[in-house]
Amino acid sequence: MARERSASELALEVEAVSHSFGSRKALDGVSLQVGEGSFTALLGLNGAGKTTLFSLITRLYNSRSGSIRVMGHDVRQEPRAALAALGVVFQARTLDLELSLRQNLLYHAALHGIGPRQARRRACALLERVGLEGRETERVRVLSGGQMRRLEIARALLHQPRLLLLDEPTVGLDVGARHDLLAEVRRLVAEEGLGVLWATHLIDEIGPGDQVVVLHEGRVLASGSREAVAAQAGSEDLLGAFRKIVGLPQAPLTEATA
Amino acid sequence: MSGLAQQGQVAAKGIPAAGVSGYLVCLTGIVWREGLRFLHQRGRFLSALVRPLVWLFIFAAGFRAALGVSIIPPYQTYILYEVYIMPGLVAMIQLFNGLQSSLSMVYDREVGAMRILLVSPYPRWFLLLSKLVAGIAVSLIQVGAFLVIAYFWGIRPPALGYLAVLPALVLSGLMLGALGLLLSSVFRQLENFASVMNFVIFPMFFASSALYPLWRVRESSVLLYDICRFNPFTHAVELIRYALYLQVNWTSLAVVVGTAAVFMTLAVVAYDPAKGLLARRGGPAGGKPQVPGREA
Numbered sequence: 001m002a003r004e005r006s007a008s009e010l011a012l013e014v015e016a017v018s019h020s021f022g023s024r025k026a027l028d029g030v031s032l033q034v035g036e037g038s039f040t041a042l043l044g045l046n047g048a049g050k051t052t053l054f055s056l057i058t059r060l061y062n063s064r065s066g067s068i069r070v071m072g073h074d075v076r077q078e079p080r081a082a083l084a085a086l087g088v089v090f091q092a093r094t095l096d097l098e099l100s101l102r103q104n105l106l107y108h109a110a111l112h113g114i115g116p117r118q119a120r121r122r123a124c125a126l127l128e129r130v131g132l133e134g135r136e137t138e139r140v141r142v143l144s145g146g147q148m149r150r151l152e153i154a155r156a157l158l159h160q161p162r163l164l165l166l167d168e169p170t171v172g173l174d175v176g177a178r179h180d181l182l183a184e185v186r187r188l189v190a191e192e193g194l195g196v197l198w199a200t201h202l203i204d205e206i207g208p209g210d211q212v213v214v215l216h217e218g219r220v221l222a223s224g225s226r227e228a229v230a231a232q233a234g235s236e237d238l239l240g241a242f243r244k245i246v247g248l249p250q251a252p253l254t255e256a257t258a
Numbered sequence: 259m260s261g262l263a264q265q266g267q268v269a270a271k272g273i274p275a276a277g278v279s280g281y282l283v284c285l286t287g288i289v290w291r292e293g294l295r296f297l298h299q300r301g302r303f304l305s306a307l308v309r310p311l312v313w314l315f316i317f318a319a320g321f322r323a324a325l326g327v328s329i330i331p332p333y334q335t336y337i338l339y340e341v342y343i344m345p346g347l348v349a350m351i352q353l354f355n356g357l358q359s360s361l362s363m364v365y366d367r368e369v370g371a372m373r374i375l376l377v378s379p380y381p382r383w384f385l386l387l388s389k390l391v392a393g394i395a396v397s398l399i400q401v402g403a404f405l406v407i408a409y410f411w412g413i414r415p416p417a418l419g420y421l422a423v424l425p426a427l428v429l430s431g432l433m434l435g436a437l438g439l440l441l442s443s444v445f446r447q448l449e450n451f452a453s454v455m456n457f458v459i460f461p462m463f464f465a466s467s468a469l470y471p472l473w474r475v476r477e478s479s480v481l482l483y484d485i486c487r488f489n490p491f492t493h494a495v496e497l498i499r500y501a502l503y504l505q506v507n508w509t510s511l512a513v514v515v516g517t518a519a520v521f522m523t524l525a526v527v528a529y530d531p532a533k534g535l536l537a538r539r540g541g542p543a544g545g546k547p548q549v550p551g552r553e554a
Contacts, residue, residue, distance in 0.1 A: 058373070058376075058377045059376075059377070059531050060373065060376060060377075060531065061531045061532075062531045062532045076531075076532075079379070079531075080379045080380075080381075081379075083377055083378070083379040084379040086377070088373075088377055090373055090374075094371050094373060094374045095371075096291070096294075096295065096371065098294075098295065098298040098299075099291070099294055099295070099298070103291075103294060106287070107287050107288075107290070107291045108374065109287070110283050110284055110286060110287020110288070110290070110291075111284055111287060111288070111374070111375065111378035111380070111385075112284075112378060112379065113279075113280030113281070113283050113284055113379075113380070114283065115279075115283050
């Protein structure tokens with residue numbers, strides 16, 4: 001399944017995107033890029049505009065200005081191709097609790113035009129990949145929070161996207177489940193060359209070598225590798241840099257660091 | 259899979275089956291899920307069935323003596339009151355089902371399942387139409403069960419009427435489902451929607467020919483008579499009533515088809531990413547409510 005790719009290939013390109021709800025400006029000239037095989041963290045406090053940006057990338061609604069391309073396909077001009085190359089894990093759980101794991105996956109596959117036979121085969125392989133093999137016929141309701149998230153990742157991968165978006169996927173998970181989830185997604189980046197945009201307000205989810213985009217009040221205030229962002233702000237670590245960049249007091253920990 | 263780096267080829271691989279088969283898979287999947295959910299919600303089926311039966315067994319029995327129904331088309335003889343209200347109750351099942359499935363869409367949207375639907379690469383109008391078809395399929399099961407019970411209660415339209423009513427039910431289901439769809443795009447909150455149920459369902463049902471023939475309404479109020487005549491629900495009821503007795507009410511057919519087209523168009527516009535209400539309102543919250551002014 002190895003894919004040829006070069007560093008110049010971009011899974012996601014967001015260019016000068018602005019959006020307002022009424023008079024409230026939610027995003028203001030946001031630009032960012034996610035390369036294939038890159039883990040990019042979209043770091044921001046609650047209300048920074050992360051969810052709005054995700055809504056625009058997934059074409060829930062169109063941006064007022066700017067452009068968004070997924071694997072080179074403009075979301076507005078070629079929505080079919082863009083959405084087909086895109087997998088999403090939303091912040092809210094979006095599984096049918098009463099249906100089985102397999103039924104949830106087959107439904108999603110159908111939404112992407114994948115027939116039941118092929119869907120079953122892929123579902124089987126993906127469930128194994130996320131450690132839920134043998135549980136196809138169980139109801140989703142019996143899964144733990146971490147397992148539901150892993151199932152949602154399996155679902156997002158069913159149609160073999162090249163870009164995976166995750167909107168604060170670790171919310172409500174315990175430390176162990178958070179760690180497992182993060183490890184799983186990093187494996188996808190390393191092994192499958194997926195581009196990942198991981199929205200979070202948790203600094204400790206960002207590892208060495210990750211790309212970081214700091215979003216604050218609808219604007220990108222810093223971006224680059226974790227080390228570069230820290231260096232730009234003149235801080236030893238990302239936490240200090242983040243506090244400086246968004247103007248939080250340096251001392252006691254707030255929820256941004258939890 | 260190597261050598262796919264070229265963009266055109268990636269696109270060709272990534273886009274789902276473009277032909278009819280892909281659309282069919284998608285439609286089937288949406289109907290199938292709605293069916294599964296319906297099977298899991300036995301309470302919903304039961305209440306969908308009990309509601310019209312209460313009207314039929316109790317209300318109609320009580321009013322049988324009070325309300326005389328003269329011979330009006332499509333009936334050729336004097337009929338009992340419960341025979342008269344049966345088509346109205348069938349339409350009521352569809353009205354509740356149409357608004358309930360959109361209620362579930364408001365709920366879906368809050369829990370995010372609607373977003374999973376909307377990130378499908380198929381055109382949005384097609385996804386919404388599929389959702390409607392799924393709702394109609396469920397309403398047909400409910401209506402079928404009701405008709406069987408009504409049969410044993412002694413309400414027996416001509417045998418072919420059961421066949422003839424199917425297209426009428428599809429059209430009325432489309433109209434009422436599209437109305438629900440439109441409402442679901444306008445109202446974000448469940449509480450709002452609950453009151454819409456009251457403001458929409460009850461006026462629509464009572465100001466129609468479902469419970470009383472319109473000539474009777476005119477005797478008491480001409481204004482109410484006019485309201486009933488312009489109520490699309492009246493025409494859904496009459497379309498079903500005539501079809502059950504193997505006739506076509508052309509006026510009602512035209513009104514139902516026209517209204518369905520208008521509601522559907524408005525719903526598609528409301529869900530349109532470029533023009534729709536979602537962009538202005540912040541859309542289905544992805545878990546986090548968009549509180550205006552919060553980012554200020």
